[in-house]
Amino acid sequence: MLATFSNTVFYTVLQLVLAVLFPAFAVAFGDQQPLGVDHTATQKRVTWDEHSLFIDGKRLFIFSGEVHPWRNPVQSLHLDVLQKLKSAGFNAVSIYFHWGVVEYERGVFRWNEIFDLQPFLDAAKEAGLYVIARPGPYVNAETTGGGFPGWGTRVEGLWRKSNRNYTEAYKPFVREFGALIAKNEITRGGPIILVQVENEYSGFGDGIEDFQYEWQLLQDFKEAGITVPTVCDDAWLGGHFQFVDIYGWNSYPLGFDCSHPEIWHSAPPDYFYNLYNSRIRKHGPKSILELQAGGFDGWGGAGYDACGKLIGPEFERVFYKGMYGSAVKIMNLYMAFGGTNWGQLAEPGVYTSYDYGSIIREDRRLRDKYYELKLQTQFLAVSPAYLTSTPWQLTESKQIEILKGTRNIVLTVLEDTLDLHTKFYIVRHKYFTKFDSINYRIELQTSIGSITVPKADHLLELQARDSNILLVDYLAGKTHIIYSTAELYTWKEIDGINYIILYGDPNEKHEAAFKISGLKDFSSLNTDEEVEWTYQIDDAVLTINFSILEDGDSQSIKFGNTVLLIFCREVASKTWILDTEPPAIVKGGYLIRSASIEGSNLHLKGDLTQATRLHILAAKSVKQVTFNGKSVDTQPATDGWLYVMYTPELPDIELPELLKLNWKRADSLPEISEGYDDSKWVTASNTYTPNREKPAVKEVLYASDYGFHSGNILWRGHFTASGGEDEFWAVVQGGQAFGYSIWDNGVYVGSWEGDVTTGRHRCNFKLPKPWKDGEEHIITVLQDHMGLEENWTAATEHFKAPRGIFDYGFKGAKPKLVDWKLTGNLGGEKYLDVERGPLNEGGLYAERQGWHLPDFDDSEWEAGSPLDGVKKPGVAFYRATFDLDVPLGLDYPMAIEYSNSTGSYYRSQIYVNGYQFGKYVNSIGPQKSFFIPQGILNYNGKNTLAISLWAMQNEGAHLKSLDLRILGKVEGGVGHVKNSPAPAWSKRKNAY
Numbered sequence: 002m003l004a005t006f007s008n009t010v011f012y013t014v015l016q017l018v019l020a021v022l023f024p025a026f027a028v029a030f031g032d033q034q035p036l037g038v039d040h041t042a043t044q045k046r047v048t049w050d051e052h053s054l055f056i057d058g059k060r061l062f063i064f065s066g067e068v069h070p071w072r073n074p075v076q077s078l079h080l081d082v083l084q085k086l087k088s089a090g091f092n093a094v095s096i097y098f099h100w101g102v103v104e105y106e107r108g109v110f111r112w113n114e115i116f117d118l119q120p121f122l123d124a125a126k127e128a129g130l131y132v133i134a135r136p137g138p139y140v141n142a143e144t145t146g147g148g149f150p151g152w153g154t155r156v157e158g159l160w161r162k163s164n165r166n167y168t169e170a171y172k173p174f175v176r177e178f179g180a181l182i183a184k185n186e187i188t189r190g191g192p193i194i195l196v197q198v199e200n201e202y203s204g205f206g207d208g209i210e211d212f213q214y215e216w217q218l219l220q221d222f223k224e225a226g227i228t229v230p231t232v233c234d235d236a237w238l239g240g241h242f243q244f245v246d247i248y249g250w251n252s253y254p255l256g257f258d259c260s261h262p263e264i265w266h267s268a269p270p271d272y273f274y275n276l277y278n279s280r281i282r283k284h285g286p287k288s289i290l291e292l293q294a295g296g297f298d299g300w301g302g303a304g305y306d307a308c309g310k311l312i313g314p315e316f317e318r319v320f321y322k323g324m325y326g327s328a329v330k331i332m333n334l335y336m337a338f339g340g341t342n343w344g345q346l347a348e349p350g351v352y353t354s355y356d357y358g359s360i361i362r363e364d365r366r367l368r369d370k371y372y373e374l375k376l377q378t379q380f381l382a383v384s385p386a387y388l389t390s391t392p393w394q395l396t397e398s399k400q401i402e403i404l405k406g407t408r409n410i411v412l413t414v415l416e417d418t419l420d421l422h423t424k425f426y427i428v429r430h431k432y433f434t435k436f437d438s439i440n441y442r443i444e445l446q447t448s449i450g451s452i453t454v455p456k457a458d459h460l461l462e463l464q465a466r467d468s469n470i471l472l473v474d475y476l477a478g479k480t481h482i483i484y485s486t487a488e489l490y491t492w493k494e495i496d497g498i499n500y501i502i503l504y505g506d507p508n509e510k511h512e513a514a515f516k517i518s519g520l521k522d523f524s525s526l527n528t529d530e531e532v533e534w535t536y537q538i539d540d541a542v543l544t545i546n547f548s549i550l551e552d553g554d555s556q557s558i559k560f561g562n563t564v565l566l567i568f569c570r571e572v573a574s575k576t577w578i579l580d581t582e583p584p585a586i587v588k589g590g591y592l593i594r595s596a597s598i599e600g601s602n603l604h605l606k607g608d609l610t611q612a613t614r615l616h617i618l619a620a621k622s623v624k625q626v627t628f629n630g631k632s633v634d635t636q637p638a639t640d641g642w643l644y645v646m647y648t649p650e651l652p653d654i655e656l657p658e659l660l661k662l663n664w665k666r667a668d669s670l671p672e673i674s675e676g677y678d679d680s681k682w683v684t685a686s687n688t689y690t691p692n693r694e695k696p697a698v699k700e701v702l703y704a705s706d707y708g709f710h711s712g713n714i715l716w717r718g719h720f721t722a723s724g725g726e727d728e729f730w731a732v733v734q735g736g737q738a739f740g741y742s743i744w745d746n747g748v749y750v751g752s753w754e755g756d757v758t759t760g761r762h763r764c765n766f767k768l769p770k771p772w773k774d775g776e777e778h779i780i781t782v783l784q785d786h787m788g789l790e791e792n793w794t795a796a797t798e799h800f801k802a803p804r805g806i807f808d809y810g811f812k813g814a815k816p817k818l819v820d821w822k823l824t825g826n827l828g829g830e831k832y833l834d835v836e837r838g839p840l841n842e843g844g845l846y847a848e849r850q851g852w853h854l855p856d857f858d859d860s861e862w863e864a865g866s867p868l869d870g871v872k873k874p875g876v877a878f879y880r881a882t883f884d885l886d887v888p889l890g891l892d893y894p895m896a897i898e899y900s901n902s903t904g905s906y907y908r909s910q911i912y913v914n915g916y917q918f919g920k921y922v923n924s925i926g927p928q929k930s931f932f933i934p935q936g937i938l939n940y941n942g943k944n945t946l947a948i949s950l951w952a953m954q955n956e957g958a959h960l961k962s963l964d965l966r967i968l969g970k971v972e973g974g975v976g977h978v979k980n981s982p983a984p985a986w987s988k989r990k991n992a993y
């Protein structure tokens with residue numbers, strides 16, 4: 002140990018010295034990195050070897066899903082999401098942190114209620130999930146600045162490097178967040194087991210992997226108290242950042258074009274075990290820190306249901322099983338629940354919803370793919386042999402030999418190096434983009450010799466877009482499965498009977514063989530249902546041939562103390578495995594969250610969408626079932642199951658018709674009216690910018706240089722005309738899909754309405770009237786800000802890309818500039834609404850005044866609805882209130898929905914109880930339905946709804962419709978939801 006340690010230190014010092022002296026050398030040195038520090042020296046709870054992680058000495062597969070706490074500002078909803086992950090069989094959740102929202106003002110950390118990470122970590126613990134903490138400092142995540150704070154744009158030098166300006170900038174953050182992680186580590190009773198440092202530290206603007214930065218950052222986190230193992234997530238198997246304890250990487254095999262969800266462009270990860278090349282010197286558990294589980298969707302995109310389809314159940318089957326074939330032991334799915342880019346959390350590439358097409362929708366309902374995944378998580382959870390297995394090195398010709406000449410199937414075989422030599426034969430299509438199914442036979446190496454299966458007179462079938470895991474010498478508890486061509490879902494022992502669930506698709510024919518010692522009590526448990534199986538016994542081997550029934554019926558076969566349950570995929574995927582003592586198995590139901598046994602009662606908690614028959618297999622002592630606390634009629638059946646029928650109560654609730662509300666309206670662009678006083682605005686007087694991208698004019702018109710990093714930005718240029726100015730041109734930048742409108746002394750000049758790709762735009766407008774010598778003119782520019790760019794490539798300055806005006810000028814004559822002024826959100830980095838956070842407000846007059854907040858007195862305002870809209874370009878603001886009364890115990894997610902008014906150019910934002918929960922661009926889309934979570938919407942009382950409407954065309958604009966819609970109804974949910982703080986309006990000092 003001592004030798005290893007001093008070796009490590011020696012190499013590190015050498016490497017750092019070389020890297021500092023000769024940056025180019027650092028790259029070459031990449032192959033020579035020393036291994037990280039041995040953490041078992043500081044803690045013994047989380048350890049690892051070349052196969053897997055151990056927690057408290059027990060090996061386990063880490064099946065994790067990514068969730069971003071900050072994308073859901075309702076603390077009491079986290080538990081719902083986390084319990085849903087737990088019920089899907091996950092044992093961990095991975096979270097990114099967001100530096101930028103917590104330290105919006107440099108040196109000031111604000112963990113106000115909705116930004117506090119502690120409730121999330123507590124909920125993870127309550128749900129029984131471990132946590133992988135991924136604090137950054139850089140996270141990417143399609144969030145503004147990739148998580149970097151806006152003030153960072155003023156910090157000179159390259160970020161994500163050992164440059165001192167940057168390291169000084171991140172240190173307080175690392176201290177704060179590191180301490181939070183340390184406090185919540187498993188070593189101190191918390192749920193955190195792993196910490197990922199940095200994010201995809203893989204691509205470098207200057208071509209240099211900065212080892213000094215890596216090492217320093219790691220030390221800084223450790224100094225903050227972190228002792229659990231550290232991981233990295235290389236963007237590809239490039240061998241970057243190997244100072245961490247466990248090397249990991251990311252994979253997004255189908256990319257991010259959801260517009261053709263049936264087309265698969267790239268191949269399943271091919272056996273990446275082999276891809277571990279000489280660059281990768283860390284031989285810890287195979288770890289994939291981000292595996293595609295959906296896709297982000299951009300402005301004008303295909304919408305998230307398309308992403309959910311592209312990365313759907315078929316993808317999960319083929320690509321995830323490909324990963325298992327690579328012997329992966331730590332796997333995190335990005336995203337498991339995407340959440341919402343509420344406020345201005347988005348980077349310019351994405352819009353308000355960050356649903357991601359995940360297993361759990363943005364509105365927390367479950368997609369079909371949730372259930373498919375459950376089949377895999379449960380299988381891995383009961384297959385310890387997988388944890389110590391490694392793949393065979395199989396040439397293509399050897400694969401063809403094993404597959405008896407079938408050429409279009411790719412085979413990987415994992416073999417457990419211990420005991421039984423359990424094997425997992427994983428088959429998938431060679432031409433996975435096609436839709437054919439393939440019939441085959443396969444030769445399995447079993448403990449009783451090599452057997453070509455099926456022995457029966459039929460072939461196996463690999464369905465289109467599927468992959469199957471065949472088992473050899475697999476111990477399902479006390480039952481020795483010699484082989485099975487049907488996949489295994491789970492096995493559980495209940496009162497001395499070992500239940501094994503095998504599944505397949507309807508009409509498939511399968512074969513399974515078991516070791517038996519003498520034949521006892523061999524029977525079918527299906528009394529009145531159709532059965533389709535036969536068996537034969539030979540030398541203490543029982544071989545069963547069976548078909549998967551078409552209509553969802555199951556078959557059960559009992560031999561000795563084993564009961565084989567044969568389900569179709571649909572039934573298996575809707576079967577819940579509950580960890581009571583002994584375990585309980587519940588067939589049916591939208592979601593079963595948990596179960597407990599009390600005397601002869603089995604208490605189930607879950608969510609149901611309709612009348613549902615549940616079939617329950619539990620301890621014999623269980624005679625009675627309750628569901629969500631209500632006792633239900635429980636019928637025992639002869640085969641040992643209990644039958645329960647439960648009809649959820651899903652009452653209709655009264656929803657307001659939004660357009661019939663008592664709407665009030667006010668103008669939100671007084672800035673263009675004559676005599677408007679902008680003396681309280683910030684004067685854009687800088688002539689120097691720390692930004693490397695220098696403006697073309699001498700004045701710096703970059704919003705972030707003056708502390709404004711999000712939302713609408715307003716510019717007012719004061720000029721004295723020389724006479725003859727007849728055109729104004731400008732180069733404005735706001736990020737993809739941004740737009741802007743310009744006025745000259747209150748007269749509309751024109752707009753750039755925006756499109757999907759343009760982030761910087763040059764306009765050239767005729768002025769309404771040529772200017773006369775000596776006239777005073779104010780050019781007002783209202784621009785959208787779509788978020789700061791990400792900084793995916795380290796050692797670049799992408800996130801500093803300015804928002805504002807690079808260049809402008811006049812034709813005809815050159816006026817004398819008096820000054821430029823600007824405003825964004827009131828207070829800039831010293832933002833006012835600390836409860837709703839720094840990004841929630843932009844620079845619209847309405848926002849600066851707080852008109853979006855509850856209880857603002859709009860009694861003096863005129864009546865007017867967004868349906869009437871405005872008759873000329875400008876910004877109008879609308880307010881209305883409505884009540885909701887949704888009984889406790891129901892989960893009815895709701896959305897506010899626009900309909901597209903074709904050809905009309907306008908932008909509109911939605912504020913619910915002061916929270917900005919939607920940014921709608923009518924001409925670009927695609928999002929029209931904006932989910933508003935319970936807790937932001939007050940489900941039991943008054944709600945304040947505000948809408949901004951920015952018309953970007955001569956004829957003005959209006960909404961075509963606006964509706965509040967219930968997206969789905971379940972009985973269940975997580976009980977009482979505490980509303981997020983929604984402080985009411987109060988007069989804002991110095992508001993302008």
Ligand code: IPT
Nearest residue numbers: 140141142143200201236253297
């Ligand atoms: C990977 C990032 O690590 C993650 O933060 C997120 O941005 C994700 O992509 C896409 O949603 S980067 C990978 C696509 C190269």
